[in-house]
Amino acid sequence: MLKRITIQDLRLGMYIQELCGSWMEHPFWRARFLLTQQNDLKTLLASGIQEVWIDTGKGLDVEQGATARTDEEVDQETEYLLREADKPLSTATTSMADEVRHAMQLCNTAKQSVVDMFSTARMGKAIEVGQALNLVEDIANSASRHPHALISLARLKNVDEYTYMHSVAVCGLMIALARQLNMSEEQVREAGLAGLLHDIGKIAISNQILNKPGKLTDTEFAVMKTHPERGLRILQKSDSVSPAVLDVCLHHHEKIDGTGYPHGLQGDGISILARMGAVSDVYDAITSDRPYKKGWLPAEAIRKMAEWSKGHFDDTVFQAFVKTVGIYPIGSLVRLTSGRLGVVIEQNPDSLLMPRVKVFFSTKSRVQIAPEVVDLARQQEEKIEGRESADTWGFRHLEHLWIDQ
Known part of the structure; x- marks a missing residue:
């Protein structure tokens, strides 16, 4: 549960969810951390921060007898909880x-x-x-x-x-x-x-x-x-x-x-x-x-x-x-064993040599072909034979091949 408390009620063992103030008022790089060091507590008490949000599910709650919250503070807490619930998880992976x-x-x-x-x-x-x-x-x-x-x-x-x-x-x-x-x-x-x-x-x-x-x-x-x-x-x-x-x-x-x-x-x-x-x-x-x-x-x-x-x-x-x-970073123009040219559109975290490639040109017939995504990690037939120069082939603006996926 998230709870807004005054800086005077802060104690070791609390999980700080957010510091109510600007970054200029405190020396910490992260606003979310478990408060375990006495020196950190002293620094916060001496800073310009007046209030903090704590997460009682990850750390200690306020002690009995702590300063009671006003109705306005309860409203602020409710508004913050709703705001946080509406945020996407920042660490969630996406495509x-x-x-x-x-x-x-x-x-x-x-x-x-x-x-x-x-x-x-x-x-x-x-x-x-x-x-x-x-x-x-x-x-x-x-x-x-x-x-x-x-x-x-x-x-x-x-x-x-x-x-x-x-x-x-x-x-x-x-x-x-x-x-x-x-x-x-x-x-x-x-x-x-x-x-x-x-x-x-x-x-x-x-x-x-x-x-x-x-x-x-x-x-x-x-x-x-x-x-x-x-x-x-x-x-x-x-x-x-x-x-x-x-x-x-x-x-x-x-x-x-x-x-x-x-x-x-x-x-x-x-x-x-x-x-x-x-x-x-x-x-x-x-x-x-x-x-x-x-x-x-x-x-x-x-x-x-x-x-x-x-x-x-x-x-x-x-x-x-x-x-x-990556050895072949996103946007790299590469030639596959089939003779097709493609642009690297995504890395494979398990192998730098087997990214996903969008092929679009045949060097054998020297014509553009229908774009096709080839995941080199999921098949045996193709691999990268080497890098190619876009200028040599007269290609311009290859970035659309990996931006427009």
């Missing part, structure tokens, strides 16, 4: 097709949230961490329902919205990667926030450099390389940004062999979250269309990153990342 439809709406609202957040920072104001955390929570819930929908959609950004949607994409990738690495849900949220804010320093770089269609000069590249430090200064204006998130902002361009920037860190000198940020940042960057280069298809990007991985990425993190997005 790829269903989650793609939900993720399309989420991408639109996420883009606007990031635009607003970056605009606030551009005016010299502190980042509203509560707003950012709410967005991280929405993205984490989408990834819980289906891990590939949002990160695949966020990749399909146009050149003009790259800066904003790149933040959303890296947030989603960091969340999925953190779960692949078996991190706690608290660490998952922190990884997501780090991904969302990692490139905020680019608001201090001129559009002439950011959107230059040609190669940057040495002087321009030197300016571009200042964005991690500029981002750090922006985030330091907010007391609510954790040291781990600041570290990712500053060090997501470091490389394992020490050739990265801004500090040339190497090996274990780079934090685990910064190593995760490096992989996630590069993957989304090279699969996105930029003013100076068309993005690679996902499978080609994974192949290229594997070539760089020894000096560039942490081996364990990169291997976990490949498991996260």
Whole structure:
């Protein structure tokens, strides 16, 4: 049973369902947890939080003699219970097709949230961490329902919205990667926030450099390389940004062999979250269309990153990342043993080599064929022979094959 209580009635052993107040008023990444630590109780009592919702089915109830609730508080509790009952379970799994439809709406609202957040920072104001955390929570819930929908959609950004949607994409990738690495849900949220804010320093770089269609000069590249430090200064204006998130902002361009920037860190000198940020940042960057280069298809990007991985990425993190997005990520163009071409539309959690593929073209007759979904894990006749280039075949806008399922 859910019950709203005053902060003075809170005690160890209670299960906190929701903290009544903004994220800025408390230091906890999750609003739902079993209260077991005396230090956490002291922190809550000293915070600006006045009331909390507890779940007496998962933890202790209030003690006898606790403050009686007013009629208004009872009405508020009833309204909250009805609201909660009407919500879908955020962790329930859904089909790829269903989650793609939900993720399309989420991408639109996420883009606007990031635009607003970056605009606030551009005016010299502190980042509203509560707003950012709410967005991280929405993205984490989408990834819980289906891990590939949002990160695949966020990749399909146009050149003009790259800066904003790149933040959303890296947030989603960091969340999925953190779960692949078996991190706690608290660490998952922190990884997501780090991904969302990692490139905020680019608001201090001129559009002439950011959107230059040609190669940057040495002087321009030197300016571009200042964005991690500029981002750090922006985030330091907010007391609510954790040291781990600041570290990712500053060090997501470091490389394992020490050739990265801004500090040339190497090996274990780079934090685990910064190593995760490096992989996630590069993957989304090279699969996105930029003013100076068309993005690679996902499978080609994974192949290229594997070539760089020894000096560039942490081996364990990169291997976990490949498991996260797949050897043939959603949207990859592949050739089957039958000679048919198809687009990967969904991963197989039991085998990275046997995703579901929507075939649509015959290389033998060189004509389009009626689209057909082939689940490579459920038959013996077909397997993937290799990756293909959409440009080589003259294909455009292959994304509709996996978006419109």
